[in-house]
Amino acid sequence: MSKYIKISFRSIIVILICLCTIHSSSAGNKCSIPVLVYHRIGYNSNALTVTPERLFLDLTKLKQNGYETISLKTFEEYLLGKEIQMPAKPILITFDDSYQDNYNYAFPILKQNNCIATFFVITGFIDKYSDRLTAQQIKEMYTSGMNFGSHTVSHAALSEESQDLVWNELFYSKQTLEKTLGIEIDAIAYPAGCYNSETIRIATGLGYSRGFTVRPGICKQEDPPFVIPRIPIFSYTKDVLDAIDNIQM
Ligand SMILES: [Zn+2]
Numbered sequence: 607m608s609k610y611i612k613i614s615f616r617s618i619i620v621i622l623i624c625l626c627t628i629h630s631s632s633a634g635n636k637c638s639i640p641v642l643v644y645h646r647i648g649y650n651s652n653a654l655t656v657t658p659e660r661l662f663l664d665l666t667k668l669k670q671n672g673y674e675t676i677s678l679k680t681f682e683e684y685l686l687g688k689e690i691q692m693p694a695k696p697i698l699i700t701f702d703d704s705y706q707d708n709y710n711y712a713f714p715i716l717k718q719n720n721c722i723a724t725f726f727v728i729t730g731f732i733d734k735y736s737d738r739l740t741a742q743q744i745k746e747m748y749t750s751g752m753n754f755g756s757h758t759v760s761h762a763a764l765s766e767e768s769q770d771l772v773w774n775e776l777f778y779s780k781q782t783l784e785k786t787l788g789i790e791i792d793a794i795a796y797p798a799g800c801y802n803s804e805t806i807r808i809a810t811g812l813g814y815s816r817g818f819t820v821r822p823g824i825c826k827q828e829d830p831p832f833v834i835p836r837i838p839i840f841s842y843t844k845d846v847l848d849a850i851d852n853i854q855m
Pocket of ligand 1: 761
């Protein structure tokens with residue numbers, strides 16, 4: 607009996623050392639993080655719409671292949687080089703345009719699969735258009751662990767607009783989400799991927815710390831903070847795992 611206890615103790619210590627080694631190496635490595643971007647979830651022929659069944663299948667495949675969704679905060683801390691708990695294969699899932707179907711379809715499917723996602727909201731559409739997220743829905747999703755960022759006030763193509771308009775789009779969208787959720791909002795997804803150095807300068811001055819593009823790629827720790835690449839998932843994307851692997855090539 608005492609021998610059994612001795613072996614068990616030794617085994618436990620070995621396991622603990624292994625776990626610590628795995629954890630510190632995954633936190634210390636400069637691993638890459640795929641950032642997926644979805645738009646609409648539903649049943650229409652738009653290339654930006656994927657069916658709920660397809661989203662469910664994507665999440666299942668990601669989980670089966672070891673991917674674990676991370677929060678926006680974890681993603682940001684990792685990029686800042688902080689020593690944090692990171693899964694072996696982290697992935698950030700994002701949704702742009704704040705369609706109502708994100709609440710109706712994506713939100714329950716994400717919860718069912720114990721996944722987290724980040725939703726970039728067009729704040730001028732909140733409680734204004736019936737096909738977009740309401741303030742109440744945004745609050746409920748946040749309470750359930752979902753994360754939020756700005757997608758501007760009116761979905762303006764920021765690189766095409768005047769400095770004043772860009773300032774307004776970035777300032778008021780941040781302010782609306784901060785008032786709605788009572789937290790700091792520091793991430794922006796550029797509508798249609800349109801941004802330039804002026805956009806980044808204004809966003810930095812307003813307290814943003816991350817900018818998400820639609821430039822295809824896998825995010826690396828050394829990437830510039832306002833030029834984060836993403837992997838778009840369209841209705842015609844055949845396989846989410848292939849989409850990630852092909853972009854890495
Ligand atoms: Zn958009």
